[in-house]
Amino acid sequence: MAYRWGMVVDLDRCTGCEACVTACHAENNLPTVGADEAARGRAMHWIRVERYWEGEFPDVRVKFRPVLCQQCGNAPCEAVCPTYASHQNEDGLNAQVYNRCIGTRYCGNACMYNVRFFNFFHPQWEKPLQLQLNPDVSLRESGVMEKCTFCVQRIKAAKSAAKAEDRAIADGSLQPACAQACPAGALVFGDLNDPESRVARLSASPRGSKLLEDLGAEPKITYLHRQGWHESNA
Amino acid sequence: MTPMDRRRFLKVTAITGTSAALARCGNPEHQIIRFVPEEELTPGIAVWKPSVCPLCNAGCGVLARVMDGDAEVFRNGEAGVTRMGLPRKLEGDPAHGVSQGRLCVRGQAALQVTYHPDRLASPRRRVGERGSGAFEDITWDAALTELIGRLDTLVEAGNAGQIAFIGRPRRGRRAELVAEFLRRIGAPAPVAFEFFDDAVIRRANELSFGRYQLPTIDLARTHYLIGFGADFLGTWNSPVAHGAAYGRMRQGQPGTVTKFVQVEPRMSQTGASANEWVAVPPGTEGVVALGLAHVIMRDGLRPASAAGRAGAMVEGFAQGLAAFAPADVERYTGITPARIERLAREFAANGPAVAVIGGPALAHTNGLAQALAVNALNALVGSVDVPGGVLFTPTEVAPVGPPRSLREVVGGAAAPQLLLLDEANPVYASPPGWHVADLLQRVPFIVSFGAFVDETSVLADLLLPDHSFLESWTESSPESGSADAANATAPPAMHPLYDTRSMPDVLLDVARRLQRPLDPPLPWQTFDEMVQAPTTVPAMPAAPSRAPDTPRAWADARFDGEAGTYPFHFLPYASQALLDGSLAHLPWLQELPDPLTTAMWSAWVEINPGTAERLGIAEGDMVEITSAHGSVRAPAVISPGIGPTAVAMPAGQGHDTFTRYASGRGANPVHVLAPLDEPETGALAWSATRVRIARVGAADGSLILFAGATRERPDHHGRG
Ligand code: SF4
Ligand code: SF4
Ligand code: SF4
Numbered sequence: 001m002a003y004r005w006g007m008v009v010d011l012d013r014c015t016g017c018e019a020c021v022t023a024c025h026a027e028n029n030l031p032t033v034g035a036d037e038a039a040r041g042r043a044m045h046w047i048r049v050e051r052y053w054e055g056e057f058p059d060v061r062v063k064f065r066p067v068l069c070q071q072c073g074n075a076p077c078e079a080v081c082p083t084y085a086s087h088q089n090e091d092g093l094n095a096q097v098y099n100r101c102i103g104t105r106y107c108g109n110a111c112m113y114n115v116r117f118f119n120f121f122h123p124q125w126e127k128p129l130q131l132q133l134n135p136d137v138s139l140r141e142s143g144v145m146e147k148c149t150f151c152v153q154r155i156k157a158a159k160s161a162a163k164a165e166d167r168a169i170a171d172g173s174l175q176p177a178c179a180q181a182c183p184a185g186a187l188v189f190g191d192l193n194d195p196e197s198r199v200a201r202l203s204a205s206p207r208g209s210k211l212l213e214d215l216g217a218e219p220k221i222t223y224l225h226r227q228g229w230h231e232s233n234a
Numbered sequence: 235m236t237p238m239d240r241r242r243f244l245k246v247t248a249i250t251g252t253s254a255a256l257a258r259c260g261n262p263e264h265q266i267i268r269f270v271p272e273e274e275l276t277p278g279i280a281v282w283k284p285s286v287c288p289l290c291n292a293g294c295g296v297l298a299r300v301m302d303g304d305a306e307v308f309r310n311g312e313a314g315v316t317r318m319g320l321p322r323k324l325e326g327d328p329a330h331g332v333s334q335g336r337l338c339v340r341g342q343a344a345l346q347v348t349y350h351p352d353r354l355a356s357p358r359r360r361v362g363e364r365g366s367g368a369f370e371d372i373t374w375d376a377a378l379t380e381l382i383g384r385l386d387t388l389v390e391a392g393n394a395g396q397i398a399f400i401g402r403p404r405r406g407r408r409a410e411l412v413a414e415f416l417r418r419i420g421a422p423a424p425v426a427f428e429f430f431d432d433a434v435i436r437r438a439n440e441l442s443f444g445r446y447q448l449p450t451i452d453l454a455r456t457h458y459l460i461g462f463g464a465d466f467l468g469t470w471n472s473p474v475a476h477g478a479a480y481g482r483m484r485q486g487q488p489g490t491v492t493k494f495v496q497v498e499p500r501m502s503q504t505g506a507s508a509n510e511w512v513a514v515p516p517g518t519e520g521v522v523a524l525g526l527a528h529v530i531m532r533d534g535l536r537p538a539s540a541a542g543r544a545g546a547m548v549e550g551f552a553q554g555l556a557a558f559a560p561a562d563v564e565r566y567t568g569i570t571p572a573r574i575e576r577l578a579r580e581f582a583a584n585g586p587a588v589a590v591i592g593g594p595a596l597a598h599t600n601g602l603a604q605a606l607a608v609n610a611l612n613a614l615v616g617s618v619d620v621p622g623g624v625l626f627t628p629t630e631v632a633p634v635g636p637p638r639s640l641r642e643v644v645g646g647a648a649a650p651q652l653l654l655l656d657e658a659n660p661v662y663a664s665p666p667g668w669h670v671a672d673l674l675q676r677v678p679f680i681v682s683f684g685a686f687v688d689e690t691s692v693l694a695d696l697l698l699p700d701h702s703f704l705e706s707w708t709e710s711s712p713e714s715g716s717a718d719a720a721n722a723t724a725p726p727a728m729h730p731l732y733d734t735r736s737m738p739d740v741l742l743d744v745a746r747r748l749q750r751p752l753d754p755p756l757p758w759q760t761f762d763e764m765v766q767a768p769t770t771v772p773a774m775p776a777a778p779s780r781a782p783d784t785p786r787a788w789a790d791a792r793f794d795g796e797a798g799t800y801p802f803h804f805l806p807y808a809s810q811a812l813l814d815g816s817l818a819h820l821p822w823l824q825e826l827p828d829p830l831t832t833a834m835w836s837a838w839v840e841i842n843p844g845t846a847e848r849l850g851i852a853e854g855d856m857v858e859i860t861s862a863h864g865s866v867r868a869p870a871v872i873s874p875g876i877g878p879t880a881v882a883m884p885a886g887q888g889h890d891t892f893t894r895y896a897s898g899r900g901a902n903p904v905h906v907l908a909p910l911d912e913p914e915t916g917a918l919a920w921s922a923t924r925v926r927i928a929r930v931g932a933a934d935g936s937l938i939l940f941a942g943a944t945r946e947r948p949d950h951h952g953r954g
Contacts, residue, residue: 055874181342183338
């Protein structure tokens, strides 16, 4: 059976620490754009942690929400791409073919989650920072759109290793960089087609919901909301 | 080469991922020396090598993903290119008891320490005026000859006592070597300096529990948690271990929902995850703990005697803390008596319940009393050395021990004659009243082992750069973060890139070449040999070591600055990305959006919305913060997480000299701090300064937020 990769983000575990953010940079060769470009809104973070203040001092609370590409089953970013650079692959992932992308940025406008990032210039690594680059991940040039791939290079490697041994990828043995780094274990990745996988079971949690679900993009990331404490829990 | 050419040149390099084009400027490509590879590698195949994250004292075990690649290196005095194993990514080591396969945001960025463009590649000698930053390359032979000559002269004249060593509060074999070297040459013990130092909590734990050690909070098994200012999920103590345990606390205890209450004056990243957040004035956190203990004893939920030695350390505890009834607590903190009563009942009824204090709450003149209060509360409900309570990691290596504080050196009548610096940056991170830079100017000879030029090492006469951690033997014997000992030792994960030397090996080499041999000589030839030999330092005893001390009386926190002139409490805090500023040189961390503000590449001042409105300050406006000791300017962030009588500022920016990424960016909150301390430990009371604030200009663009950048602005002023 085909894989259908998905993720659960457990907001009850997430501490807003952002280990996931730097892990993604390191794994996927995201460029650091520098202060001037960042000030123009060009910083790239395939995963970001949104924070929402609620209430006023002193009765104030914060909610964190890691947001990355939701790997939509019915992805608006795909429908608008004139070159099919943004397309659905065989595992149900929204993939981006960099050398097909002509930089119209229609996809970036169509994505309601704001997770696509445009390369406004050639990325640079002041030497020898280029030594940190992951040889398994291609570099994107100026004029190309990019976004979270669920660490597709890891998926490919795990698939070919499993195929060579004629077995399926074991649940939990494959993780994107963000999930691997996350100290709190807030990010759970796996195959939604396997009903026994942790991600499939957690996706069915009554705490679960999807971002902007009513827009019909069929995101494959489920958010589990925080569990409240009441005297009766005790 | 014109600048244009150079940029284009780097571009090619980056895109092709090859270093073939990395010739020195002006050198035609065919003249590059290509060295014979020093190791056998299978192209494109990754191997995993263990190491230890060096960025904080948590000592997380890591695995480096090593793949082959071309690197520009120095070999035998020549620059060239070689094919070598290069770490490309760091992950937590699943076999390590503290990291458990995870890493924090800073540990993820540790790779950039090794590949930093401004890393020192060879020894250097000062040529310009001290502090000018002008250095010239020098050979290791010449550098060591000079250092050994200076040491010989001091030893010969009977002045070995005037050799000083300032490092960071590290543990393990490297620290042991430094201490042994100094002891045997006749110098005073090393000074451990770090801005966010934990001397107060260690001392409190020594008094309360006989353990001079950081605590481990067994979050994974606790049912009720009260934090007092401790940023244990972000920057304090062992954040990876506590983050992992926190995840299990939240969703790993079937049938149990744990309540987490955080008590603090400014919402920390950790406080942001609390079920109930309780705002209190700075320096009164301990009053809340004493108030809870009062109610628990008054209502007969636990007898005072249950707190044992920890209770006996707090004056009035045996009498039920009569001075800390809920009405008294309200007077101090503004918390209603009903709320105190409720929190006390919840805490006593939902065991295992645990309290934790750290960071800003201890950075007060009454920090020790605050910590003792929380320790007594834990002991009262039986939460010490039990599942779900406070644990102490068994360690094979003795703890850092009450270190010699920098104040002893700074306060001494005479400046040392020779100073060895190991990564500590006290010029950047000490309050102006300590006059550290003035003192260092009076030291005739300064040697720095750090890999970067910072505000302190720029004053050095000799720079003897250490290898990066990935090029070194690493070891960790974590002081906290695990119920079991979690020691790790690992050989280098890569060959050194440059003409650097392992600092422990330099010390061993120097020791061997001194005119008058050390007495007795150090028993190791190399650091490899040392890390594989048993420690010479006695293990920390498992049982409480010292006899109970006399009880300490509660003392109100003292603040520097008249409330009339300086109406605001000034609350610096550790930055999630840059920590104390020692990580401000890493571009990944500079560009990390701060968890609570989304600011990148910036320093800022957090101001309550009502205060900002009253003073006519809008988000991004430049604000000047002035204490009796200095002033700094930074853009305003309007934050609902801070009260109307305080302002907060992250540590980390405002470097004058610290690589291209950090120098000249933002402002350093330490510049306004008063030199108040916690008297028993001498620890700087960095939360004890009062300031005034004023708008000094419109937004100048130096506040760079990520939140606005992706078109969504989830929230602006907390009313979104
Ligand atoms: S989240 Fe955005 S980028 Fe990702 S698949 Fe959906 S529409 Fe496309
Ligand atoms: S690493 Fe995990 S806990 Fe930290 S912000 Fe990301 S998802 Fe949340
Ligand atoms: S807590 Fe973070 S910075 Fe500290 S040792 Fe662990 S990974 Fe490194």
